[in-house]
Amino acid sequence: MQSELEAVKGQLKELTRRERARQREMTAARRKLREFAQDLEFALALERRRASELEQAYYDMVLRLTRAxxxxxxxxxxxxxxxxxxxxxxxxSLGWSEVDQELIFRxxxxxxxxKIAIPDTLIRKRGRLGAEDRQVMESHTLIGAQLLEGxxxxxxxxxxxxxxxxxxxxDGTGYPRGLAGNQIPIAGRIVMLGDNYDALRSRRSYKQGFSHEKACRIILEGDGRTRPEHFDPELLAIFRTIHPEFNGIFEQFQQTEPLAL
Ligand SMILES: [Fe+2]
Ligand SMILES: [Fe+2]
Incomplete structure (x- = not known):
């Protein structure tokens, strides 16, 4: 009887010892896991910071190029x-995410x-360009792509x-490739509309700037040179309702110096 009791006690002791050992192992494993997670979190944060620094560096570099x-x-x-x-x-207005809106903004x-690679004499030339000059001038699109590629x-x-x-x-009448419709990336179609509106509003050495109403009329109804068919119809429909915001922007940002950083 006594020896049976001893045996049970012994077994219990052994079980308790094993349970304690298992718990110690579990605790150690949990600690390791926590350390690992912390390391991972740290590495991720570092990586994220590096990525955003890199993105910022790209942006700064290109902004300088733009200024030039x-x-x-x-x-x-x-x-x-x-x-x-x-x-x-x-x-x-197209429903892009905040992140993508910021991306196109930048x-x-x-x-x-x-245009950095186009000869000054050509850029400053007044009047209509001949076919050869026009070809060189239009190549600013392809050169820009080469600069930004890779x-x-x-x-x-x-x-x-x-x-x-x-x-x-x-409608496929543009340059350099004569792309049409959805072949043109949406970001290109968006900037094309903004760039055109702004060119119409702006004073140039050879023309006065047009009023907001006149610029809208030219974009929405055409003037022989600019035609509504040039623009993405969906963007044109948006423009038709939000054009007062364009006017607000034109009036608000009237910096006449070259781009400041
Ligand atoms: Fe251009
Ligand atoms: Fe422009």
């Missing part, structure tokens, strides 16, 4: 800023970055799409 191209083009910082705002309004200023940053990818397609027309 605006000096050359005599384009004002106001124009660059306004095109960003028009693009964001259109993207918002990518739009680079639309004419390829990165997997979403910002630069969108900027490249915009650079190469912001003179394409919905």
């Amino acid at each position: 191209s605006t000096y050359k083009d005599n384009e004002t910082g106001g124009h660059i800023q306004r095109v960003s705002f028009y693009a964001r309004i259109l993207a918002r 990518a739009a200023p680079m639309h004419d970055v390829g 990165s997997n940053s979403r910002l630069l990818e969108m900027a490249r799409d915009i650079a190469v397609t912001h003179h394409e027309h919905w």
Whole structure:
């Protein structure tokens, strides 16, 4: 009897010892797991910070490139800023996410970055360009794309799409490739509308700026040179209702100096 009791006691002791050992192991495993999760979280945060720093560096670099191209083009910082705002309004009206709206806002200023490679004499030339000059001038789209190509940053990818397609027309009459309809990336179609509106409103050495009403009439009804068929019909329908916001932006951002950083 006594020995049986001893045996049970012994077994219980052994079970308790094993249970304690198991709990110790579990605690150690949990601690390891926690440490691992913390390490992972730290690595992720670091990675995220690096990615956003890299994205910011891309943006800064390209903004400087944009500034260089605006000096050359005599384009004002106001124009660059306004095109960003028009693009964001259109993207918002299409139901884009906040992130994508911000992306087009940042990518739009680079639309004419390829002008950096166009000879000054050509950029400053007054009057109608001959066929050869026009071809060189139109190549700013392809040069812009080459400058922005080869990165997997979403910002630069969108900027490249915009650079190469912001003179394409919905009806296929644009350049450089004569793309039509949905062949033209939506970001390019968006910037094309904003860029056109702003060009109509802006004063140039050879013309006065048009009023908001006149710019709208030209875009929505055409004037022989600009035609409604040039624009994405969905964007045109949006423009028809939100155009007062375009006017607000035009009046608000009147910086006449080249783009400031
Ligand atoms: Fe352009
Ligand atoms: Fe422009």
